[in-house]
Amino acid sequence: xxxxxxxxxxxxxxxxxxxxxxxxxxxxxxxxxxxxxxxxxxxxxxxxxxxxxxxxxxxxxxxxxxxxxxxxxxxxxxxxxxxxxxxxxxxxxxxxxxxxxxxxxxxxxxxxxxxxxxxxxxxxxxxxxxxxxxxxxxxxxxxxxxxxxxxxxxxxxxxxxxxxxxxxxxxxxxxxxxxxxxxxxxxxxxxxxxxxxxxxxxxxxxxxxxxxxxxxxxxxxxxxxxxxxxxxxxxxxxxxxxxxxxxxxxxxxxxxxxxxxxxxxxxxxxxxxxxxxxxxxxxxxxxxxxxxxxxxxxxxxxxxxxxxxxxxxxxxxxxxxxxxxxxxx
Amino acid sequence: xxxxxxxxxxxxxxxxxxxxxxxxxxxxxxxxxxxxxxxxxxxxxxxxxxxxxxxxxxxxxxxxxxxxxxxxxxxxxxxxxxxxxxxxxxxxxxxxxxxxxxxxxxxxxxxxxxxxxxxxxxxxxxxxxxxxxxxxxxxxxxxxxxxxxxxxxxxxxxxxxxxxxxxxxxxxxxxxxxxxxxxxxxxxxxxxxxxxxxxxxxxxxxxxxxxxxxxxxxxxxxxxxxxxxxxxxxxxxxxxxxxxxxxxxxxxxxxxxxxxxxxxxxxxxxxxxxxxxxxxxxxxxxxxxxxxxxxxxxxxxxxxxxxxxxxxxxxxxxxxxxxxxxxxxxxxxxxxxxxxxxxxxxxxxxxxxxxxxxxxxxxxxxxxxxxxxxxxxxxxxxxxxxxxxxxxxxxxxxxxxxxxxxxxxxxxxxxxxxxxxxxxxxxxxxxxxxxxxxxxxxxxxxxxxxxxxxxxxxxxxxxxxxxxxxx
Numbered sequence: 001x002x003x004x005x006x007x008x009x010x011x012x013x014x015x016x017x018x019x020x021x022x023x024x025x026x027x028x029x030x031x032x033x034x035x036x037x038x039x040x041x042x043x044x045x046x047x048x049x050x051x052x053x054x055x056x057x058x059x060x061x062x063x064x065x066x067x068x069x070x071x072x073x074x075x076x077x078x079x080x081x082x083x084x085x086x087x088x089x090x091x092x093x094x095x096x097x098x099x100x101x102x103x104x105x106x107x108x109x110x111x112x113x114x115x116x117x118x119x120x121x122x123x124x125x126x127x128x129x130x131x132x133x134x135x136x137x138x139x140x141x142x143x144x145x146x147x148x149x150x151x152x153x154x155x156x157x158x159x160x161x162x163x164x165x166x167x168x169x170x171x172x173x174x175x176x177x178x179x180x181x182x183x184x185x186x187x188x189x190x191x192x193x194x195x196x197x198x199x200x201x202x203x204x205x206x207x208x209x210x211x212x213x214x215x216x217x218x219x220x221x222x223x224x225x226x227x228x229x230x231x232x233x234x235x236x237x238x239x240x241x242x243x244x245x246x247x248x249x250x251x252x253x254x255x256x257x258x259x260x261x262x263x264x265x266x267x268x269x270x271x272x273x274x275x276x277x278x279x280x281x282x283x284x285x286x287x288x289x290x291x292x293x294x295x296x297x298x299x300x301x302x303x304x305x306x307x308x309x310x311x312x313x314x315x316x317x318x319x320x321x322x323x324x325x326x327x328x329x
Numbered sequence: 330x331x332x333x334x335x336x337x338x339x340x341x342x343x344x345x346x347x348x349x350x351x352x353x354x355x356x357x358x359x360x361x362x363x364x365x366x367x368x369x370x371x372x373x374x375x376x377x378x379x380x381x382x383x384x385x386x387x388x389x390x391x392x393x394x395x396x397x398x399x400x401x402x403x404x405x406x407x408x409x410x411x412x413x414x415x416x417x418x419x420x421x422x423x424x425x426x427x428x429x430x431x432x433x434x435x436x437x438x439x440x441x442x443x444x445x446x447x448x449x450x451x452x453x454x455x456x457x458x459x460x461x462x463x464x465x466x467x468x469x470x471x472x473x474x475x476x477x478x479x480x481x482x483x484x485x486x487x488x489x490x491x492x493x494x495x496x497x498x499x500x501x502x503x504x505x506x507x508x509x510x511x512x513x514x515x516x517x518x519x520x521x522x523x524x525x526x527x528x529x530x531x532x533x534x535x536x537x538x539x540x541x542x543x544x545x546x547x548x549x550x551x552x553x554x555x556x557x558x559x560x561x562x563x564x565x566x567x568x569x570x571x572x573x574x575x576x577x578x579x580x581x582x583x584x585x586x587x588x589x590x591x592x593x594x595x596x597x598x599x600x601x602x603x604x605x606x607x608x609x610x611x612x613x614x615x616x617x618x619x620x621x622x623x624x625x626x627x628x629x630x631x632x633x634x635x636x637x638x639x640x641x642x643x644x645x646x647x648x649x650x651x652x653x654x655x656x657x658x659x660x661x662x663x664x665x666x667x668x669x670x671x672x673x674x675x676x677x678x679x680x681x682x683x684x685x686x687x688x689x690x691x692x693x694x695x696x697x698x699x700x701x702x703x704x705x706x707x708x709x710x711x712x713x714x715x716x717x718x719x720x721x722x723x724x725x726x727x728x729x730x731x732x733x734x735x736x737x738x739x740x741x742x743x744x745x746x747x748x749x750x751x752x753x754x755x756x757x758x759x760x761x762x763x764x765x766x767x768x769x770x771x772x773x774x775x776x777x778x779x780x781x782x783x784x785x786x787x788x789x790x791x792x793x794x795x796x797x798x799x800x
C-alpha cells in the first residue's frame with residue numbers, strides 16, 4: 001500500500017515537472033521575445049494546457065499530505081518563504097494569461113508578471129530540489145536551518161539549472177507547436193540551452209564530488225543507478241541528431257526523456273528516504289487506515305480518470321498553432 | 330497582544346481563506362443556476378434562457394478562475410504555517426483534501442472546458458450534462474471541505490497513536506450529524522449568494538430600463554429561489570446551533586454572551602460583552618426559557634456560561650458574539666427582502682416599486698457578509714482550539730516560524746491578492762455593466778479549454794477572435 005502511494009506520488013511529480021515545465025519554460029523564453037507577434041504565438045502554444053498542468057502540483061501536494069503527512073509538514077514548513085513566493089509567482093503568471101489581453105497600455109505589467117512569475121516559480125523549484133539533495137539541517141527530525149537555511153550556492157546552481165532545463169523543454173514545445181519565426185528562434189535556442197543544461201550537470205557533479213555530498217555514496221553503493229544517466233545520455237544524443245535533421249517532433253520527447261532519467265536518478269538515490277537521511281518512506285507514511293481509504297476512491301477509480309483527461313486534453317490540441325491567430329483582440 | 334509568528338499566521342490564514350471563500354460560494358450557486366437555466370432553455374425552447382445563460386457563464390468564468398488561483402494557496406498553507414497540525418491530523422485531513430482534489434477538481438476541470446468551449450461540439454443533452462457535472466463538482470468540493478472542517482470542529486472516528494490522529498472509523502468522520510447539518514448550511518448559503526447576485530443584477534437592469542425580458546426573469550427567479558430557500562436555511566442554521574450547543578459549549582457561551590450557567594436560560598439579543606468584568610453592558614435580554622428553547626429546543630435545559638469554563642479555554646468572546654449577530658441580521662434582511670419581493674413580483678408590481686428595486690439591487694453584499702461572518706463565528710468561536718478540545722492553535726503552528734518570515738509572507742499575500750482582486754472584480758463589474766447580449770450564439774469551435782477566465786475576453790462589442798490551436 002505504501003509502495004502504491006509512492007508510485008502515485010512519483011507519477012504526479014514527474015507529470016507536473018514535464019507538463020508544467022513546458023509552460024513555465026515558455027514563460028521564461030517569453031521574457032526574451034520582444035515583438036508582440038512572437039509573444040502572442042508563444043502564449044497560444046501553451047494557453048490550452050497550462051491550467052491543467054498546474055493542477056498536478058495540487059495533486060502532488062495533497063498526495064503528500066494524505067499519504068506522507070510527516071514529509072508534507074516537515075518540507076513545507078522548512079521551505080516556508082520560497083514556497084510562498086513560488087505560489088505567488090504561479091498566481092501572477094496565471095492571471096497574466098487572462099489579463100494581458102484586457103489592456104493595451106498596461107500590457108507590460110502582465111508580460112512582466114508572466115515572465116517574472118515563471119522565472120521565480122522555476123528557480124525556486126530547482127532550488128528546492130538542490131536544497132534537498134545537499135541536505136537541509138535537521139535536529140531530532142525537526143528543521144533547524146533557520147529562515148534561509150535553504151539558500152546555498154548549490155541550491156542556487158540547481159535553480160539556474162532548472163531554469164535552463166524548463167527553457168529547453170519550452171523551446172522544444174515551441175518547435176513542435178509553432179511555425180515561422182517562433183519556431184526558427186526556438187530551434188536556434190535548443191542547442192544553446194542543451195549545452196547549458198549539460199554544463200550545469202557537469203558543475204553539479206563536480207560540486208558534489210568536491211563537497212563530498214552524502215548522496216554520492218549511494219552511487220558507489222548502487223552501481224545499477226547508472227542505468228538512468230545512460231538513458232539520459234542516449235536521449236541527449238538522439239536530441240542532437242534530431243536537431244541536426246530539423247525534426248520538430250523528436251526533440252520534445254527526448255528532453256522529456258532526459259527529465260525522466262534525471263528524476264529517476266534522483267528518486268532512486270534518495271530511496272528509501274523522502275527527505276535524505278532524515279525521513280524514510282515507511283516512517284513518513286500515513287497509517288494504513290488512511291492509505292486504504294484513499295486507495296479505493298482516489299487511487300483506483302479517480303486517478304486513472306485524471307490521466308485520461310490529461311491525454312484527451314492534449315490530443316484535442318495537437319498539431320501546430322498558427323502564429324497569426326493570437327487570442328487577443 | 331504581541332505580534333508573534335502565531336498571530337501573523339492566524340491573520341494570514343484568515344485573510345487568504347476569507348478572500349478565497351468569496352469566489353467558491355458565488356460559483357457553487359452560479360453553477361447550479363446555470364444548470365437550471367440550461368434545463369429551462371431545453372425544456373421550453375425559449376431563447377431568453379439561453380441569453381441569460383451565456384451572460385452568467387462569462388461571469389462564472391472569471392469568478393471560477395479567481396477561486397482556482399486563490400485555492401491553490403490553501404493546499405499549501407496547512408504545511409507551511411501549521412506544520413504540527415498537518416503532521417498530527419494529516420492521516421485524517423490529508424485524505425479528505427485528497428478526495429476533494431481528485432473528485433471535485435477532476436469533474437470541474439473536465440466539464441468546465443465543455444461548458445465554455447464545447448457548445449457546438451456536443452449534443453445539447455451532453456452540454457446540459459456537462460453543466461450539471463460542473464455544478465456537481467463544485468458541490469463535491471464544498472462537501473469534502475465541510476467534512477474536513479467539521480472534523481476540526483467536532484473530532485470523531487479516530488484514536489491517538491504516536492501523537493497523531495489515526496482514523497479508525499471513516500463512516501463516523503464522513504456521515505456524522507455535524508457534517509450533515511453544516512454541509513447543507515454552506516450549500517444553501519452558496520445558492521442564496523447566487524440567487525441574490527442574480528436578483529440584484531436583474532433589479533439593476535430594471536432600474537436602468539434595460540433588457541426587459543431578461544431582467545424580469547433574473548429578478549423573479551432570484552427572489553423566488555431565495556424566498557423558498559431562506560426558511561430552510563434558517564432551519565439548518567438552527568440545527569448548527571444545536572450541534573454547537575452539544576459539542577462546543579465554550580463557543581455557544583461566547584455566541585450568546587452568556588456568562589453564568591442558567592437553567593432555563595435567557596437570550597441576549599444585543600449587548601456589549603465586557604470580557605474583563607465578565608458581564609454584558611447595554612444588554613437587551615429576553616427572559617428564560619427563550620435561551621434554552623433556541624439553543625436546545627427545550628423549555629428547561631441548562632445552558633453553560635463562560636464562568637464555568639476555564640479562562641484559558643475561552644474563545645475571544647467579542648468576535649463570535651458580533652459575527653453571529655451580523656450573520657443572523659443579514660439572514661433576516663434577506664428573508665424579508667425575498668418574501669416581500671416575491672410577493673410584489675407575484676402581483677406584478679415589483680417592476681414599478683423603485684425603492685424595493687433599489688433595496689434588491691443593493692442587497693448583493695448581504696449573502697457574502699453572512700457567509701464570511703458565519704465562518705468567523707465558526708472558526709473564531711472554536712478558538713483556542715484548532716482541533717476542538719484536542720489541539721490548541723498555539724501548539725499547532727510551525728514551531729520554528731519566525732515573526733519576520735510571517736510578516737514578509739503576510740505582506741506579499743495582501744498586496745498580490747489586493748492586486749488581482751481589484752482587476753478581477755473590475756472585469757466582473759464590466760461584464761455586468763455591459764449586460765446580456767441578444768445575438769445568435771455561435772460559439773467558435775476552435776477555442777481553448779482549461780482557461781477559466783478566458784470568457785471575459787470576448788467582449789460582446791468586439792468580434793471575439795480566439796486562438797486556433799491545432800487542427
